[in-house]
Amino acid sequence: MSFAIAQQRIVTEISEAMSAIDTAQVDALLEGILAADRVFFVGVGRVKLALEGIAKRLAHLGIDAVVVGQITEPAITSSDLLVVGSGSGESLFPLAIAAKAKQHGATVAHVGANPASAMGQHADLFVRLPVQTKLGLPGEIPSAQPMTSLFEQCLLLLGDAIALMLVDRSGTPLHDLWRHHANLE
Template identity: 65%
Template sequence: MNFTVTEQKIINEISRTLDSISTDETEVLIEQIKKADRVFFVGVGRVLLSLQSIAKRLAHLGIDTVVVGEITEPAITENDLLIVGSGSGESAFPLAIAKKAKAFHAKVAHIGSNPNSSMKEVTDYFIRIPVQTKLNLPNEIASIQPMTSLFEQCLLLLGDTIALILIENENIDMSQLWEYHANLE
């Protein structure tokens, strides 16, 4: 395969997956982001990298975001939202953090592939990215890419889509966003 053929296959997978994400679930998440005093993010591995990008993008919109584990992480409260990224919903660290957040009465949103995971017991909101898992669940979108690449890509693009919706719905002047951009670079 050459580059053009391969990149088109990947783009088609991403497009098909993003088209399969529930608009209703996404709108609920957006409302919860707007209501929260702070939005915390937790995940592991490449999922964490996508979540860090989403946290940074939302911070550019003036939303108070925190990545769990940062040295300056404040206490979570009942006024906050924890967004958990976990395709399987079974990753030990995000699951433990979600349980702890619920103990402090924070809202928990899970973005994942498996709607019936262990995360379900502590999740207030679920946004499904219906990509292929090792569980072979119904309606999964198969991928030619290795492991969970399609999940991480769509997670990142879901975050950017949410950011653009917030910009449009809140009538945010994009030229004003630079005030939130890092300036010690």
């Protein structure tokens, strides 16, 4: 397979999946982010990497964003939001963290591909990325990519779309965002 064919397949899959996301679910997540004092993120593997990118971008927007497990992680409270990235909604570590966050009164948002997962018992908000899973759920966007690549790609782009929506809503000039960018580089 050539690069041209591979990249076109990937871009087509991403476009189809992103277009199928329920905008009301995204709007609810956006409102949850705005209402929170701090936004915590938890995931594992490549999902965690995508969430770290989202957390960094929200920090650029002046939002207090925390990745669970960071050495400087503060206590979560009832004024905070935990965003859980888990395609299956069954990953043990994110499930345990979501349960713990609920014990502390935090709001929990799940971004995943499986609306009937165990995460549903903890999540106050759900954004479905309707991508192919090993479960073969109705409405899944098929993917030629290995493993859960399409989920991770769409997760990162969801975060970028939310960041763009936040910038638009605030009216902040893009150049002003640089004041929050790391400067020890």
